[in-house]
Amino acid sequence: MAETRTTRERIRREAAALFRERGFNGTSMAELASAVGVTKSSLYHHFPSKQALLSEIIELTVSRVTPLVRAVAEMDLPVSERLGRAVVLHTVEAIRDQDALACFVEEGRYLAPDFMETHLANRDTYEQLFRRIFEEGIESGDFMEQDGGIAVKAILGMCNSVVRWYRPDGSRSPDEIASQFAHFAVRGAIASRAPAPSERRSPT
Amino acid sequence: MAETRTTRERIRREAAALFRERGFNGTSMAELASAVGVTKSSLYHHFPSKQALLSEIIELTVSRVTPLVRAVAEMDLPVSERLGRAVVLHTVEAIRDQDALACFVEEGRYLAPDFMETHLANRDTYEQLFRRIFEEGIESGDFMEQDGGIAVKAILGMCNSVVRWYRPDGSRSPDEIASQFAHFAVRGAIASRAPAPSERRSPT
DNA sequence: TCCGTAACCGTCCGGCCGTTCGGTTGACTA
DNA sequence: TAGTCAACCGAACGGCCGGACGGTTACGGA
Numbered sequence: 001m002a003e004t005r006t007t008r009e010r011i012r013r014e015a016a017a018l019f020r021e022r023g024f025n026g027t028s029m030a031e032l033a034s035a036v037g038v039t040k041s042s043l044y045h046h047f048p049s050k051q052a053l054l055s056e057i058i059e060l061t062v063s064r065v066t067p068l069v070r071a072v073a074e075m076d077l078p079v080s081e082r083l084g085r086a087v088v089l090h091t092v093e094a095i096r097d098q099d100a101l102a103c104f105v106e107e108g109r110y111l112a113p114d115f116m117e118t119h120l121a122n123r124d125t126y127e128q129l130f131r132r133i134f135e136e137g138i139e140s141g142d143f144m145e146q147d148g149g150i151a152v153k154a155i156l157g158m159c160n161s162v163v164r165w166y167r168p169d170g171s172r173s174p175d176e177i178a179s180q181f182a183h184f185a186v187r188g189a190i191a192s193r194a195p196a197p198s199e200r201r202s203p204t
Numbered sequence: 205m206a207e208t209r210t211t212r213e214r215i216r217r218e219a220a221a222l223f224r225e226r227g228f229n230g231t232s233m234a235e236l237a238s239a240v241g242v243t244k245s246s247l248y249h250h251f252p253s254k255q256a257l258l259s260e261i262i263e264l265t266v267s268r269v270t271p272l273v274r275a276v277a278e279m280d281l282p283v284s285e286r287l288g289r290a291v292v293l294h295t296v297e298a299i300r301d302q303d304a305l306a307c308f309v310e311e312g313r314y315l316a317p318d319f320m321e322t323h324l325a326n327r328d329t330y331e332q333l334f335r336r337i338f339e340e341g342i343e344s345g346d347f348m349e350q351d352g353g354i355a356v357k358a359i360l361g362m363c364n365s366v367v368r369w370y371r372p373d374g375s376r377s378p379d380e381i382a383s384q385f386a387h388f389a390v391r392g393a394i395a396s397r398a399p400a401p402s403e404r405r406s407p408t
Numbered sequence: 409t410c411c412g413t414a415a416c417c418g419t420c421c422g423g424c425c426g427t428t429c430g431g432t433t434g435a436c437t438a
Numbered sequence: 439t440a441g442t443c444a445a446c447c448g449a450a451c452g453g454c455c456g457g458a459c460g461g462t463t464a465c466g467g468a
Contacts, residue, residue, distance in 0.1 A: 007445080025229035026314060029426060041428085042446050050426065106310070110230060144391075147376055150384055153369050154362045161361025172351055180354055187348075188392035211415075233456060244457085246416050254456065 008046045011036050016057045016099035020163070024054055024107040055115040058108055061100035062122045065093050066129070073129045079137035080190050084182040086130060091159045091178035095166055102163040127152055134189070143189045155185050212250045215240050220261045220303035224367070228258055228311040259319040262312055265304035266326045269297050270333070277333045283341035284394055288386040290334060295363045295382035299370055306367040331356055338393070347393045359389050 014035045018027040029050060033040040047053040072085045094101045108119050130152045137143030159181055166177070218239045222231040233254060237244040251257040276289045298305045312323050334356045341347030363385055370381070 023227065023229055023314065025227055028424075030424085038445095039447050040426085041448075044427070045445060045447095110227065144387070146384055146387075147380075150376060150381055151388070153365055154385060154388055157365025157368075158358045158362040160365070161357055164361075165357050172354060176351075177354055180350055181358060183348070183350075184355070184358055184392040187394075187396065188388040192391070192396055232454075234454085242415095243417050245418075245459090248457070249415065249417095 007036070007038065007042070011038075011043060011046055012053070012057055012060070013099070015053055016103050019054060019057070019107050020099045020102035024050075024103075024110045051112050051115055054103060054107060055111060055119070057100055058104045058111075058119060059122065061097055061104055062126065065090070065097075066122070066126050068093070069126070069129050073133055079133055079140060079142050080186050083130075083133050083137065083189060084186045086133060087155060087159060087182040087185045088178040090156070091162060091181050092174055094159060094162050095174040095177070098163050098166065101160070105160045105163060127156065130155065137189060141191060144191045151189065154188075158185070211240070211242065211246070215242075215247060215250055216257070216261055216264070217303070219257055220307050223258060223261070223311050224303045224306035228254075228307075228314045255316050255319055258307060258311060259315060259323070261304050262308045262315075262323060263326065265301055265308055266330065269294070269301075270326070270330050272297070273330065273333050277337055283337060283344060283346050284390050287334075287337050287341065287393060288390045290337060291359060291363060291386040291389045292382040294360070295366060295385050296378055298363060298366050299378040299381070302367050302370065305364070309364045309367060331360065334359065341393060345395060348395045355393065358392075362388070 011032070015027075015032055018032055018035060022031075029040050029043055033043055036043075043053075047056070068089055069086055072089055073082060075082055075085075077085075104123075108123070111119050131148055134143065134148040134151050138145060138148060162177065166174075172180075215236070219231075219236055222236055222239060226235075233244050233247055237247050240247075247257075251260070272293055273290055276293055277286060279286055279289070281289075308327075312327070315323050335352055338347065338352040338355050342349060342352060366381065370378075376384075
């Protein structure tokens with residue numbers, strides 16, 4: 001049916017890039033049209049409205065990444081390993097698909113009520129995947145006692161920040177960044193026998 | 205000169221709130237005026253432009269918080285303690301002064317070149333405070349070997365995410381959230397004997 | 409009493425906004 | 439040959455945008 005292969009897809013891609021770098025409300029349909037190389041009218045042949053365009057960009061990416069994370073979350077591995085892999089996966093995807101992910105994270109809030117409902121539902125579903133890992137880890141004693149909801153917000157907040165500062169010409173590769181995030185998240189989460197909260201230099 | 209005590213201040217406050225919840229480009233001067241209870245014209249009596257208004261909101265908060273963090277950074281305490289306290293401070297302020305901090309973090313990118321220069325300089329100065337703590341910790345061996353720049357982005361990304369999801373009627377107080385963030389950050393940073401839990405990569 | 413000044417408002421403006429509508433083209437089908 | 443349809447365009451739309459400008463009021467000092 002939907003031949004997503006030519007103009008329609010290019011519109012989506014350019015829109016994601018523009019929405020990300022100028023914001024949804026900072027991007028006009030005229031700018032988008034000229035970036036794609038068509039007229040403003042043609043945009044409306046492919047998408048009923050600017051809102052619908054943003055909504056589709058977001059949904060498409062969420063529905064692609066969610067199953068990937070779910071697969072990791074359901075693997076038969078220690079919780080800390082699953083957490084680490086989920087963080088790596090999320091971060092790598094956030095970098096690979098930066099524009100769309102940025103729309104999801106930063107621009108989704110501009111969706112009108114009709115689209116907002118679906119958007120929030122999708123977001124909750126996604127966060128639940130991380131939350132379950134966390135709560136399982138806390139229950140089993142592998143993770144520190146802490147508020148799972150906040151921990152998930154913290155981790156995703158950390159990961160999602162890449163869309164604001166990552167540059168392809170930077171000194172670190174996506175894999176390196178993802179792995180550093182994962183180490184950070186896992187070390188932050190696990191219950192260590194070693195010193196905890198605030199303390200001093202490590203002697204041993 | 206600037207009698208910051210009445211209307212001017214109310215404009216700044218309302219603007220910060222509106223810019224945060226609808227975005228800079230999603231907020232019109234008319235909306236702002238009606239929220240303050242004056243006419244659009246009056247806004248221009250106090251501020252030369254919408255851009256200048258945003259710029260002032262941001263600068264005012266940055267110049268308030270930066271010295272606070274600097275004081276913590278320069279304390280005579282173990283690095284991990286300083287890191288924890290800096291994170292607590294940043295998080296608490298980010299929650300107390302949510303609107304302005306959200307403008308700093310999320311809306312600053314819409315500043316025009318003239319204002320942008322100062323903005324970026326201020327931001328760099330602020331991040332440097334955290335960065336120095338981190339690099340000192342890595343050098344002394346208290347913190348894991350890792351990219352200090354990324355670690356700072358990760359921590360601030362985590363902290364700053366509160367402006368997106370914190371609600372005063374939530375189940376956790378600002379202090380609880382801040383302290384959980386701090387524990388998370390410090391545990392994530394310090395060097396422990398526990399083996400690294402993920403699949404690939406470890407620096408040098 | 410007059411003047412200066414800070415605070416504020418009413419009115420207007422050109423331009424851009426998202427969106428609509430009425431075409432036109434060209435490839436495919438019967 | 440005629441009909442269908444997706445793709446696209448030009449021109450226009452009402453409305454709102456940030457901002458400009460010229461008042462008007464209240465007040466305080468000389």
